[in-house]
Amino acid sequence: MWLFAHSVLLPAQRARYAAMGQPMDVGDLYPRWYGARELLLHHRDPYSLQISREIQLAYYGRPLDTAGADRGRDEQRFAYPVYVVFFLAPTIELPFSATQTLARWTLALLAAGSVLLWLQVLNCKVLNWRPSAPITATLIVLTISSPPMVQALRLQQLAVLVAFLLAGCAALLFRGRLFWAGCLLACATIKPQLALLPVLWLLIWVAGNWRQRRGFVFGFAAALAFLIAAGEALLPGWLSEFVQGLIAYRHYVKVSSLLDLYLTARIAMPVTIVLLAVLLTLCFQWRKSPANHPVFFFRFAWMLAVMVVALPILPPFNQIFLLPGILAVLSTWNALRERGLFVTVACSMAAALLLSSWLVAGTLAAIHAIAPAIALGRAWTWPSLLTFAVPPVIAALLLVTLQDFPGTRKSQAAALSG
Numbered sequence: 581m582w583l584f585a586h587s588v589l590l591p592a593q594r595a596r597y598a599a600m601g602q603p604m605d606v607g608d609l610y611p612r613w614y615g616a617r618e619l620l621l622h623h624r625d626p627y628s629l630q631i632s633r634e635i636q637l638a639y640y641g642r643p644l645d646t647a648g649a650d651r652g653r654d655e656q657r658f659a660y661p662v663y664v665v666f667f668l669a670p671t672i673e674l675p676f677s678a679t680q681t682l683a684r685w686t687l688a689l690l691a692a693g694s695v696l697l698w699l700q701v702l703n704c705k706v707l708n709w710r711p712s713a714p715i716t717a718t719l720i721v722l723t724i725s726s727p728p729m730v731q732a733l734r735l736q737q738l739a740v741l742v743a744f745l746l747a748g749c750a751a752l753l754f755r756g757r758l759f760w761a762g763c764l765l766a767c768a769t770i771k772p773q774l775a776l777l778p779v780l781w782l783l784i785w786v787a788g789n790w791r792q793r794r795g796f797v798f799g800f801a802a803a804l805a806f807l808i809a810a811g812e813a814l815l816p817g818w819l820s821e822f823v824q825g826l827i828a829y830r831h832y833v834k835v836s837s838l839l840d841l842y843l844t845a846r847i848a849m850p851v852t853i854v855l856l857a858v859l860l861t862l863c864f865q866w867r868k869s870p871a872n873h874p875v876f877f878f879r880f881a882w883m884l885a886v887m888v889v890a891l892p893i894l895p896p897f898n899q900i901f902l903l904p905g906i907l908a909v910l911s912t913w914n915a916l917r918e919r920g921l922f923v924t925v926a927c928s929m930a931a932a933l934l935l936s937s938w939l940v941a942g943t944l945a946a947i948h949a950i951a952p953a954i955a956l957g958r959a960w961t962w963p964s965l966l967t968f969a970v971p972p973v974i975a976a977l978l979l980v981t982l983q984d985f986p987g988t989r990k991s992q993a994a995a996l997s998g
Contacts, residue, residue: 581725584941584963585734587948592960609683609736610676611635615658616665617672619815626658626665627821659825660738662818663807664770667741683736690744691729691900692720697747698904701754701877702911709911723903727937727963732897742768743900746778750880750904753782753796753871762799766807774901777887781863781880788867835892838971852890859886878982881905885975896964905974906934912981923980930973937963 614635615626624631633643635656644650671679699716702709711719723729732740745768752761765782768775779800786793811818839848839855863883869876881904888901909916909930917924941963947954 581727581730581938581941581963584945585730588941588944588956589960590734592956606638606676607680607734607736609680609738610638611656611658612660612664612738613668613671613676613679614638615660616668619662619665620669620672625815625821626662627818627825632657655828657825657828659822659829661770661772661807661822662811662815664738665814666807666810667738667767667770680736684733687733687736687740688724690740691724691733694740694744694747694903695720695723695907697744697751698877698907700751701904702874702907719907725938726900726934727941727967728896728899728902731895731964732900735897737897738771739774739897739900742771742774743903746775746884746901747904749778749782750877754877756872758793758795759799762796762801763803766800766803769804769807773891774887774898777859777883777891778880780860781883784860784863785867785869785871788869837892838889838968840892841968842972855886855890859883875982877904878908878978881908882975882978882982885971885978888971889975896967899967899971902971902974905978908981909974909977912984915984916977916981919980923977926973926977926980930970930977933966933970933973937966940966 615631618624618631619626632655636643639656644653644655646655671682745764749761749764765779786796837848839852843851866879884901885905888899916927944956944959
């Protein structure tokens with residue numbers, strides 16, 4: 581997969597950017613890194629128009645004419661909460677090329693850590709699923725070489741950090757460290773759109789047993805208050821600027837979901853509303869489940885799978901949040917295949933879809949190596965496109981698996997009838 585990325589994917593994207601008359605994409609980290617650097621070293625407002633224009637110079641070779649010919653083009657603004665600069669502070673005195681390399685390796689290690697953290701949660705007496713060291717190493721290698729992760733690491737996407745923080749939050753909840761789990765969830769809000777559903781689900785879960793679980797809310801509130809206050813001390817009034825930036829973001833970036841891709845935007849909107857309503861209803865039904873029981877993990881994984889399908893986070897790299905769902909399906913693979921023909925076919929489909937990305941990427945890399953003169957056209961998009969069919973299959977298999985836990989079938993029926 582990485583050979584494909586370097587020999588086929590990157591040259592194709594360079595040609596695409598050259599045809600558009602702009603420099604090669606410098607990755608998703610640059611606006612955040614440049615904004616953090618200017619704020620911390622030179623006390624400049626990263627949300628300002630001038631900073632946005634300087635970022636555009638790196639992406640397009642010129643500032644954009646957003647009122648004219650460049651209307652609707654990605655303005656590459658600093659569109660994160662200001663406290664993201666605290667996570668990037670160690671890199672601000674490095675050249676960006678060095679920061680890119682450091683970020684890729686750091687995020688790769690965090691991706692490997694996410695696998696280990698989710699496996700810790702699955703390693704319980706109820707499931708009795710303890711992969712051997714070679715299997716664990718294989719899972720890590722496959723995760724880091726999956727198309728969504730390859731894209732995330734190539735772009736230095738902070739979604740990998742958010743995924744690691746959510747995995748850490750789940751592992752701490754499983755161990756009963758509620759306060760610190762809340763702190764990690766607060767840190768995950770550096771990308772609010774990815775943290776929204778986990779925050780809602782876990783706050784509803786706390787309401788199921790406030791006396792024993794309130795430490796989670798205290799940790800979350802304390803950490804989030806600290807981040808917001810520290811950001812305010814660094815850049816007074818940043819919150820209003822951030823909100824204005826989010827409003828502007830919707831105008832220059834096309835926001836869509838996988839449901840839009842499956843059903844068209846017109847049909848996807850009501851389906852999304854119904855799906856999220858069912859999800860929230862189930863969250864209330866499930867709020868009493870203990871965090872040290874595997875059913876909690878499976879519900880967490882299903883919620884993340886629904887997030888990938890329904891929320892407007894279309895880029896393939898956001899499918900890294902399917903990792904706990906895929907591991908959950910693997911942990912109950914034999915039981916799933918005994919659930920009848922339909923579920924067996926769904927399992928086979930999931931396996932085929934996951935493996936086909938590596939097969940197609942390997943084939944394209946081999947063709948390029950043997951006959952580099954052959955034009956592959958748009959074939960460089962195929963490994964990523966294949967992944968778009970994976971999330972609903974994983975979500976469906978998780979829903980089937982949840983039927984095996986007491987009380988789940990009843991609560992799902994109540995949510996659907998309501």
